[in-house]
Amino acid sequence: MNRDQDIIMNRDEYGVNSDDTMTPSTYRVTGIRPWADEGNAVPAGVQTFFEGKEVTMDDLRALAASFGAELDSAVQGGGRQQATIRWQGHRYDLDLERLP
Numbered sequence: 001m002n003r004d005q006d007i008i009m010n011r012d013e014y015g016v017n018s019d020d021t022m023t024p025s026t027y028r029v030t031g032i033r034p035w036a037d038e039g040n041a042v043p044a045g046v047q048t049f050f051e052g053k054e055v056t057m058d059d060l061r062a063l064a065a066s067f068g069a070e071l072d073s074a075v076q077g078g079g080r081q082q083a084t085i086r087w088q089g090h091r092y093d094l095d096l097e098r099l100p
Helices: 003-009 044-050 057-066
Strands: 014-016 022-024 027-034 070-077 080-087 090-098
Antiparallel strands (some): 027 090, 070 080, 080 090
């Protein structure tokens, strides 16, 4: 895959900065919710660990791994941005705010 194809494949994760080069977008984790069909509450330790962190998607993947979790997916569109992590058999949605 050449550089242009890589940029197209990752366009949701990357933004253009002032010098027109591609840089990873940065997000702040603003909230965390359990998956509705799992009916579990978010453990305080999970919430404390993730909320308020400012991360790129690569950083979030590494942050999740350092907690013993796995980044399952990331979604951007329809006015919302979120990522899903899987930890100890449960899934949690992280609400993300894109930073300038």
